[in-house]
Amino acid sequence: MLADSRKENNNQSKLKPRDWCLPLLLPDCFSCSPDGSILARDSSVVGNVDMGTPSVLWNVAKKCFTVGVISLTVSDLFASIVPVRGASMSPTFNPKTNSLLDSLSDDRVLVEKLCLRKYKFSHGDVIVFCSPDNHKEKHIKRIVGLPGDWVGTIYDVVHIPEGHCWVEGDNSASSLDSRSFGPVPLGLVKGRVTHILWPPHRVSSIERKTSRNRVSPS
Amino acid sequence: MRQWRSIAKEAMDRASIIVKFLCLLHVTDAYVVSSNHVLGPSMLPTLNITGDVVLVEHLSHRIGKLGSGDLVLVRSPLDPNKTLTKRIVAMEGDKVTFSLDPTRSFSSRSLVVPKGHVWIQGDNLYVSRDSRHFGPLPYGLIEGKVFMRVWPPSSFGLLG
Numbered sequence: 001m002l003a004d005s006r007k008e009n010n011n012q013s014k015l016k017p018r019d020w021c022l023p024l025l026l027p028d029c030f031s032c033s034p035d036g037s038i039l040a041r042d043s044s045v046v047g048n049v050d051m052g053t054p055s056v057l058w059n060v061a062k063k064c065f066t067v068g069v070i071s072l073t074v075s076d077l078f079a080s081i082v083p084v085r086g087a088s089m090s091p092t093f094n095p096k097t098n099s100l101l102d103s104l105s106d107d108r109v110l111v112e113k114l115c116l117r118k119y120k121f122s123h124g125d126v127i128v129f130c131s132p133d134n135h136k137e138k139h140i141k142r143i144v145g146l147p148g149d150w151v152g153t154i155y156d157v158v159h160i161p162e163g164h165c166w167v168e169g170d171n172s173a174s175s176l177d178s179r180s181f182g183p184v185p186l187g188l189v190k191g192r193v194t195h196i197l198w199p200p201h202r203v204s205s206i207e208r209k210t211s212r213n214r215v216s217p218s
Numbered sequence: 219m220r221q222w223r224s225i226a227k228e229a230m231d232r233a234s235i236i237v238k239f240l241c242l243l244h245v246t247d248a249y250v251v252s253s254n255h256v257l258g259p260s261m262l263p264t265l266n267i268t269g270d271v272v273l274v275e276h277l278s279h280r281i282g283k284l285g286s287g288d289l290v291l292v293r294s295p296l297d298p299n300k301t302l303t304k305r306i307v308a309m310e311g312d313k314v315t316f317s318l319d320p321t322r323s324f325s326s327r328s329l330v331v332p333k334g335h336v337w338i339q340g341d342n343l344y345v346s347r348d349s350r351h352f353g354p355l356p357y358g359l360i361e362g363k364v365f366m367r368v369w370p371p372s373s374f375g376l377l378g
Contacts (some may be wrong), residue, residue: 130358
């Protein structure tokens, strides 16, 4: 028995490259069948010489994959945490902009995704949405008007079309929002901000703020 | 006591396998490929009126490989709970000429598609409700590219 396994070991060491690929190509046989397990043990003996053990590597890869898939699902369907950059929502997020410690003092906020099942929003919700001009950018703004409302701007009164919303930043002086790119389709909304999680002394929930005098429902 | 513990452990193992499977299903459905039921007359020569089941892949719009002529699944700008299947006619920066009523070609207008938008139209111009009505569509509303029809079996095959 011992001699047998030695012989096998010798064979294995000759076929080193294939033996390395095999566990990666055939994961089922590798973990289940008795032949596979012998192969894994032998190859680990051989493998110790030049690199880490493939079975450990495989387990780590599998763990990483599982964790990745689960966290992706949770962040897609339930909630995720995103950092807020810039001062466009200034009294609510990032109240002090410090140019030196910019990335450290950024707020981290909790974004819930359950509202995307029905796309039901109300006035004053803070939302995350893709920019209509550049789909890779995401913005955080507050909903001012919903479909059917009339929103007053400096120059004009705008009617919001079906399936769109009017968003504005809390810091109207330095905010790129619906006043420059018009109403935003609700389909671009990626979530609703509910809590500030970081920095610790500012942990709080976010309340709805509405300015009644600017919006009139149709 | 020991028995209960082993039963609980078994149940936890089963539950974790099911959860992992559902998560994998969601990731595949959202990021790789999903099936979709398309209904309606707006794409008539390409897709049937009675409803086809098509496969939609979600990779090429993330890496920016879409071009004009591709069939895409988009979220409707007028009702976010609905999706539409249309054909991209022009990408950003292209010039399009269109007429709201295809029977009267003299009433045509033209415009340049703005940055970050695409122009989509149905293949059946007479009944389709598309960019001619709601204007250029933000790229972020594109959900995927339709590449294959799987039902009905008689018209199984790739779509262009």
